[in-house]
Amino acid sequence: MPSDDRLTVDPARPGGRRDALDAQAPHAPSHAFDDARRIARFRWSVRLTWLLLLGAIIGTLSGTGLDFSLIAKKLPFLLGAHLSPDGFIQGAPLTVLITVISITCCAVIGVLVAWGRMSSNPIGFAAATFYGSLFRGTPLMLQVLVIYLALPQVGIVMGPITSGVLALSLNYGAYLAETIRGGVLAVPHAQREAGRALGLSRHVIAWHVVAPQALRFIIPPAGSLFVSMLKDSSLVSLMGVWELNFLAQSYGRSTYRYMEMLVTAAAIYWVMSIVCELFQARLEKRYGRGFEPRTAL
Amino acid sequence: MARLELKGVRKSFGGTPVIHDIDLAIDEGSFTVFVGPSGCGKSTLLRMIAGLEEVSAGEIHIDGARCDHLLPSARGMAMVFQSYALYPHMSIYENLRFGLVCQKTPKAEIKPRIERAADILQIAHLLDRKPAQLSGGQSQRVAIGRAIVKEPKAFLFDEPLSNLDAELRVKMRGEIVALHRRLGSTMIYVTHDQVEAMTMADTIVVLRNGRIEQSGTPAELYARPKNQFVAGFLGSPQMNMLSALGLQSGENRFSVSADGGRLRLQLPRLADATTGDLRCTLGIRPEHLELAEGGALRITVTAREFLGSETIVAGTLESGEALRASLRGAIDVRVGQSIAFDADPTHMHVFDQDGVALEIAEQPVIHAGMRRV
Incomplete structure (x- = not known):
């Protein structure tokens, strides 16, 4: 799977930008928490999608009658x-x-x-x-x-x-x-x-x-x-x-x-x-x- | 501190000359500003002093020793760039330290030098940060700090404030002047902004097309510009230039008529002119015009700009020429209104057909004032 380190945008905002005013807002900590939660949700969605696609490929290949014992050998x-x-x-x-x-x-x-x-x-x-x-x-x-x-x-x-x-x-x-x-x-x-x-x-x-x-x-x-x-x-x-x-x-x-x-x-x-x-x-x-x-x- | 001398300095790129025979002396401890429009050669001249650009002909001397053949490192200069040119992969502390280490500065000296520069520029709290984490003003301070730690003979500034917003530019202007007072070092500063030049310099060098048009104190250049270019370049709003006809009469006076003959005034005689008619240009600064009921210069107002402490009124004379006046406070005028101005002839400038200032003899004004015909 691709590295999460390269995630530099906030996908939950239009254009992926963080609001520059977040830091000055009266409730900045809750904003920060919301942002962190959004990013975590995004990452888990990516991982889940990867697993689903991988599962789909494995499922498709299994349906073609692959000889897994030969692969193991x-x-x-x-x-x-x-x-x-x-x-x-x-x-x-x-x-x-x-x-x-x-x-x-x-x-x-x-x-x-x-x-x-x-x-x-x-x-x-x-x-x-x-x-x-x-x-x-x-x-x-x-x-x-x-x-x-x-x-x-x-x-x-x-x-x-x-x-x-x-x-x-x-x-x-x-x-x-x-x-x-x-x-x-x-x-x-x-x-x-x-x-x-x-x-x-x-x-x-x-x-x-x-x-x-x-x-x-x-x-x-x-x-x-x-x-x-x-x-x-x-x-x-x-x-x-x-x-x-x-x-x-x-x-x-x-x-x-x-x-x-x-x-x-x-x-x-x-x-x-x-x-x-x-x-x-x-x-x-x-x-x-x-x-x-x-x-x- | 250093005294710099440029003797017959020329620079060509390919076959194209960009700097022509520059002769200039920069006094020790002075704050000299090179000013001029884009492409006039001011940055090239600064880069030649720094050693970043080769001199095609002529000599550069620092404290009497010729240095135009020396590498930048051997000249003892420090340059502050328009883009700051901080090293983004190093912390601010490393940015300040790096040059010293490479120059084999004794270890014991490095930390005190950095601490002194950080103290002068109030950047001690930024030393652990990376350049990307700084604001424009902070980056500018660090760039200056990198120059200070070098303890150079002279500081060279290449349009260092042009990337900053207007408010910060004014603040940094004051800080650089204060720094000059504190360090007492020779500083050469390049800008295209005449306001920057007027407010910061001890000496201004006005350049155009690779030539020095005039050099002197801001007050000298403002009061006695040598030519129409300098007169128009310094001062904001720009000096009004009116087509005029001059007549030097034998009786120690010089008559000028402008605005299609509707305006006539008498100035002290020219110091160096013969008698006879002379096509010329009359220069009047907007701030030297005053509202006067029966004033000699009558305009139809085309625009009004209220700036709080002053109002700039633009209009058209009856001859069709444009005129701008800078008036103190709030002036209630409307577009299309007709208003008249007077001006003190002692503040007027007369330029010949080539744009060279005609020197008016220093003696009492005879029949001073303006009268409308």
Whole structure:
């Protein structure tokens, strides 16, 4: 379920605004109590609706004659409780590992490319824009296949996991660079100038003034990118990597029960995405501190 | 405290010059205001002094030492921005402390400096808050506090009150002037609001199109504007400008006729003019006009603004030119009514065709007054 931390409006008021006069009203405490009660009611309504919709999906799927014993039997494998035949992790943990490594590499690439995009050096700028255009202008699946299948023709041979991580990092790095650039440019120019006027070095301004403020703009879209990356990591199944999607397809093929395996894989992806979103919401809250004005409550 | 000197300072953006050969001396401990319309170069000039903008040509000296090649940090200036530019992710205390830490100020000095600034500006109770939790006036005080803790040679203010509402602007104006008196520091203040300039400055520098039109005390600029632009820019409501014809006669007098010849007056002779006719402009401030039954300036009232302590009456002369008068108290006039004014010729200004003020010799007025023909 989505985090309640992001609930910043009062849904019971038109336009979601709190009345600014509440604080000055003679019965301010009762107003505050009413507001708190309304918000609590709203949150419980959201949770209940989620549960009802989830129940509806489970009910619908149950009606299709799902073999829950098969799901129970294969779930530990999908969740990576057992190692693959070659003794390496498999299933969801491998998906997470590929995603985490890709996110790390992608972040480094994103920062460097964003720096190039904002550079006054024509070569740096040209390289960054060329890279961005190339990797955002071609499909991710094609990039995966080029790295894994085409590069060996010119003597560059990489393992499937390395190929997958490289493709994801290069592709998402191009998108992340634009997100980072947008975040940095969203910080008012006066903030840098105030730093210069205070006698701060460029390094200090970049890391202590601009970066903490830019993160507020970067985290929401970057979080969405990383959730997408988690799901797109399934493309490495094309190369026979025993990650979640590959295992689900394999078990579906061997048992002729695709519905059970694919629905289970989808549920695992969904849970992992929700965990990512909760983590993102925490980060947003942390880096949003100090930006929200005090409410009347 | 610092004495600043600008010598032949120029600034161009691309090939476009925006500041032209500025020569200016700013005295130690003075409160100097750069004023002028939008785009006149006042903020650019301030930013060049701060080191945030490079000087294209010329020199800037602080206490006799050239500094236009130095980084902002090495100039010993502190700047207060229009947008306050407080760091939203830091508390007020951290905002005040951050610059000092980065400048490697001894630890023992940091807390006393912050406490002193907080005491001066009455923001001690705000130190734990974040900037988003402050009002406009409080944010402004913190921005000034961040400058004070630096203990700079000079304070630079870039339109610091323009984001505040009218009432708060008046209050903060007084606070900044009081702060100047208390600290005795050199302060340079940029504004487009001539009321702000007149009420705050020791010295006003009026800029237009990147050039200094005139500099001096508020009283000097008000009483003796060098040209039509300065005369019209300072003073509220604006000075009335009437087309006139001047005649310098040999007998130590200068005759001016305006309102299509219906108004004639004699002023002391011009200090620097030859005899003969002269197309000119007659300037009369609205506050120097007085209601007079048989007054020389007769208008048909087009508007009346009652402001409590004064009434501003606008109307049209018989020549079709507009005239405004600022009269004390409540004046009962109606739109369409015909009323007449008189003015003291000693308060009048005459400008030539180029808008340059014609200097009237300092000597007793001969046949002073105005008479209607």
